[in-house]
Amino acid sequence: MTAARFSRSDLFSTLTAQLGITLKPELLELAFTHRSFAYETGAKETNERLEFLGDSVLGLIVTEELYLRYPDLDESRLSPLRSGIVNMRALADIARTLELGKYIRLGKGEEVTGGRDKNSLLADALEALIGAIYLECGFATTTTVVRTLINETLESAMAKGAGLDGKTALQELVSSLGKGTLEYLVTEEGPDHDKSFTAVAMVAGEAVAQGIGKSKREAEQSAARSAYEILATLK
CATH class of the missing domain: 1.10.1520.10 (Ribonuclease III domain)
Structure with missing residues (x-):
């Protein structure tokens, strides 16, 4: 309806x-x-x-x-x-x-x-x-x-441990798992006054999770928290 x-x-x-x-x-x-x-x-x-x-x-x-x-x-x-x-x-x-x-x-x-x-x-x-x-x-x-x-x-x-910085928590988890390098691929779209950012958390060259936000930092933090939840199940 x-x-x-x-x-x-x-x-x-x-x-x-x-x-x-x-x-x-x-x-x-x-x-x-x-x-x-x-x-x-x-x-x-x-x-x-x-x-x-x-x-x-x-x-x-x-x-x-x-x-x-x-x-x-x-x-x-x-x-x-x-x-x-x-x-x-x-x-x-x-x-x-x-x-x-x-x-x-x-x-x-x-x-x-x-x-x-x-x-x-x-x-x-x-x-x-x-x-x-x-x-x-x-x-x-x-x-x-x-x-x-x-x-x-x-x-x-x-x-979920969000009292810790998402990117820091993910970096520590990736290191503890011996997963290799962690990086974020960020793209943006929309006009200057209303941009939207999408970040993809990449671990050892593979995409783990993505996040969306109104700033690069917000998108990266969102991606980091989602990736943390996924990788934490491997511990």
Whole structure:
């Protein structure tokens, strides 16, 4: 079933009930207005400004949560742990638990190419939603909502050892297994203002896993974590 078959008001009621908050419908519409929709319909605003705001708010909340929850971890472990939560893939997975794909207003081109399930669009929509919550409800309420949303992702990341830098952990594992050299092949696509990077973790010349991110570092870290999970089964 496509988003067009849903009543927007019913959808928004479902979402706000999930989050335990109330938000103005017009603010939610803005949070889910992708630039492709604005381009095709002539809408004056997109969710990009809310995304920009939400990204900063999310980063602060996650950083504070990690600082308070793990007082024994130093910066060298807190930073990669934060990256394991605040990255496109992780945020997209959280967005899927809220079914944000069905709320996004897309242009026809994005619609037919599966835009509702693209990691980049879902992550952006989640950040825009967080920005909207912050504007409407303030920092305290936004913190409560975000903590609930990231809790499972955070616990999963800790269980997988994401408190360690992904690339460092993979390098140590590759060395312990005597697997030879480790390198990353990185490609990029998209315009300068919206680039996407793909990194492939290569061990002894063979591709083990790939990762996608909005920066080269994020893509490499994602590839490293996936490769670590695969190679760890060989120990």
